[in-house]
Amino acid sequence: MARQLDAATREALVERVRFYRDLGLTEFYRRPVDAAMLAAEADEAQSVAAEAEVEPAVSQSNVFEEEPAISARKSIAAPPEIAAAVPAMDRAAALQMIRDEIGDCTRCALHKGRNKIVFADGDPNARLMFVGEGPGADEDAQGLPFVGRAGQLLNNMIAAMGLTREQVYIANVVKCRPPGNRTPEPDEANTCTPFLFRQIDVVRPQVLVALGATAATYLLGHRQPLAGLRGRVHPFRGMQLIVTYHPAFLLRDPRQKKEAWADLQIAMKELGLKKPASGS
Numbered sequence: 525m526a527r528q529l530d531a532a533t534r535e536a537l538v539e540r541v542r543f544y545r546d547l548g549l550t551e552f553y554r555r556p557v558d559a560a561m562l563a564a565e566a567d568e569a570q571s572v573a574a575e576a577e578v579e580p581a582v583s584q585s586n587v588f589e590e591e592p593a594i595s596a597r598k599s600i601a602a603p604p605e606i607a608a609a610v611p612a613m614d615r616a617a618a619l620q621m622i623r624d625e626i627g628d629c630t631r632c633a634l635h636k637g638r639n640k641i642v643f644a645d646g647d648p649n650a651r652l653m654f655v656g657e658g659p660g661a662d663e664d665a666q667g668l669p670f671v672g673r674a675g676q677l678l679n680n681m682i683a684a685m686g687l688t689r690e691q692v693y694i695a696n697v698v699k700c701r702p703p704g705n706r707t708p709e710p711d712e713a714n715t716c717t718p719f720l721f722r723q724i725d726v727v728r729p730q731v732l733v734a735l736g737a738t739a740a741t742y743l744l745g746h747r748q749p750l751a752g753l754r755g756r757v758h759p760f761r762g763m764q765l766i767v768t769y770h771p772a773f774l775l776r777d778p779r780q781k782k783e784a785w786a787d788l789q790i791a792m793k794e795l796g797l798k799k800p801a802s803g804s
């Protein structure tokens with residue numbers, strides 16, 4: 525019978541799975557646990573920790589059961605021509621109409637634990653848009669995306685591109701905080717993303733940057749390891765989509781910042797932004 529994990533172990537396990545997933549490793553198997561060894565373990569905590577041990581693997585047949593699979597989202601039609609060209613002066617109002625339609629949303633289960641709906645932040649006429657996964661605790665408290673530690677890093681990434689946060693537009697796959705910062709379930713993401721797509725179609729940035737595997741999956745409509753998506757431009761609804769690491773992942777593994785910077789330089793090239801002078 526499956527053993528119930530305590531909250532702390534489960535959270536640590538989810539973090540580890542997210543870490544591997546950000547690296548593009550999405551298939552896992554549970555390491556077999558020796559029964560005699562289990563019996564010899566001194567206390568319940570140790571046995572729970574032993575059960576929590578997972579390793580990334582190439583197996584296609586044994587998906588780690590604690591991690592919900594990300595299914596492809598339903599196809600979301602490209603906007604009709606008239607909607608694809610909201611005049612710049614009307615974009616703020618068009619975005620407000622989407623926010624009004626969301627209202628005090630109860631369309632998916634995430635509404636139960638949220639404090640504030642996190643709609644978006646930034647310039648309705650931005651040429652560059654970032655899409656993350658979902659609000660965390662700080663975002664849930666303030667009602668704004670990327671305001672915690674990961675947000676500070678994103679601000680630094682934007683500054684390194686020679687822009688300010690006020691010049692870009694930032695949103696997430698889901699607008700309500702998943703409990704314990706878990707990955708949104710497919711039905712939650714698929715319920716919420718039509719609003720995100722409408723926001724994208726109003727802002728119509730020249731370049732869209734997907735931050736992490738979840739954003740890439742639900743924007744592109746299929747699941748693929750991040751490693752196979754990074755480092756190039758994907759045509760996306762008449763825009764250019766670039767995939768890079770989520771800032772929260774970069775906080776866990778700062779060595780990957782160099783790779784993320786390489787992705788952002790692709791975005792800068794598409795936007796015609798100059799590289800900052802060396803040493804600046």
Ligand code: SF4
Binds near residue numbers: 629633699
């Ligand atoms: S996550 Fe999106 S669909 Fe779900 S309750 Fe929040 S706003 Fe509604």
